[in-house]
Amino acid sequence: xxxxxxxxxxxxxxxxxxxxxxxxxxxxxxxxxxxxxxxxxxxxxxxxxxxxxxxxxxxxxxxxxxxxxxxxxxxxxxxxxxxxxxxxxxxxxxxxxxxxxxxxxxxxxxxxxx
Amino acid sequence: xxxxxxxxxxxxxxxxxxxxxxxxxxxxxxxxxxxxxxxxxxxxxxxxxxxxxxxxxxxxxxxxxxxxxxxxxxxxxxxxxxxxxxxxxxxxxxxxxxxxxxxxxxxxxxxxxxxxx
Numbered sequence: 001x002x003x004x005x006x007x008x009x010x011x012x013x014x015x016x017x018x019x020x021x022x023x024x025x026x027x028x029x030x031x032x033x034x035x036x037x038x039x040x041x042x043x044x045x046x047x048x049x050x051x052x053x054x055x056x057x058x059x060x061x062x063x064x065x066x067x068x069x070x071x072x073x074x075x076x077x078x079x080x081x082x083x084x085x086x087x088x089x090x091x092x093x094x095x096x097x098x099x100x101x102x103x104x105x106x107x108x109x110x111x112x113x114x
Numbered sequence: 115x116x117x118x119x120x121x122x123x124x125x126x127x128x129x130x131x132x133x134x135x136x137x138x139x140x141x142x143x144x145x146x147x148x149x150x151x152x153x154x155x156x157x158x159x160x161x162x163x164x165x166x167x168x169x170x171x172x173x174x175x176x177x178x179x180x181x182x183x184x185x186x187x188x189x190x191x192x193x194x195x196x197x198x199x200x201x202x203x204x205x206x207x208x209x210x211x212x213x214x215x216x217x218x219x220x221x222x223x224x225x226x227x228x229x230x231x
Contacts, residue, residue: 033216043205045158045222052216091157095216100146102209102220104158 003027004094004105011110013082020067021077021108023092031097034075036066039089039107048090051075082112116142118210120223127198127230135193135226137208143188144210148220149181152205164191198230 005024013019025034036048051059051066059066067076079086092105117140127133137147146165150158162178164170164185172178180202182194191210195202207225211218 031216035220037222043207043225043227045207045209047219047221050217050219095218097216100211100218101160101163102148103160104150106157109155 003103004092006092006105006108008108009106011108012113013079013086013110014113015084016081018078018080019082019110021079021090021092021110022074023076023105024072024074025092025094026073027094027096029096029098033095034066034068035093035095035102036064036075036077037091037093037104038086039091041088045091049077079110084112084114086110087112116140116210116212116219116221118144118208118221118223120208120226122226123224124227125229127228129199129230130197132194132196133198133228135195135206135208135228137191137193137210137223139189139210139212139221142210142212144191144212145188146211147185147191148209148211149183149191149193150207150209152207152225154205158207161193195228198228200230203228203230 032053034051038046049061049064051068063080065078089107091107119138121136149161152158161176162170162172164183166188170183185191208223209220
């Protein structure tokens with residue numbers, strides 16, 4: 001069964017606007033961590049933001065914030081004030097406390113329009 | 115952040131030959147290293163997990179005799195694609211973690227694009 005689901009294969013956003021990238025997950029483990037990574041065309045994976053299942057507040061890192069809705073099992077990434085350099089693939093990932101593995105979703109390709 | 119170096123970044127090899135890819139953690143000791151495979155426009159699929167000094171743990175469907183993983187030290191893991199065939203052409207990327215727990219950050223190498231001709 002798919003543990004991490006990203007339903008948007010591709011997204012467009014106008015420069016300087018905000019965009020939300022969706023991520024839902026499935027786990028029965030009460031302790032888990034959720035990660036978002038950016039992958040530019042060069043291929044490297046860039047860590048963006050982390051949310052722990054027990055964290056009381058939504059994570060924020062600069063222009064990135066995570067809309068964590070635990071009951072819905074969703075962890076959407078919000079990018080504010082989009083920049084042309086934000087054009088890339090974005091992956092949501094999860095690590096369960098019962099496993100050391102980081103499992104990735106299928107990704108969303110974001111294109112920022114000037 | 116921590117640095118993980120992966121080498122080579124690109125390699126072209128002939129069908130039937132073997133290719134070795136190195137993954138080094140440059141400024142920390144990695145308790146665990148992971149190897150992923152990524153097809154074009156697709157997600158990262160975990161192939162195997164390696165811990166220093168022990169045998170790698172392979173994911174279901176990954177041939178361990180085809181993809182040999184050696185984790186000789188806390189800073190080096192290697193993936194050898196043996197008797198490579200064109201269907202092995204892909205982007206291979208490693209990551210290294212130190213510590214345990216859900217928050218243990220995974221630091222990624224730059225990836226290796228393998229083309230088998």
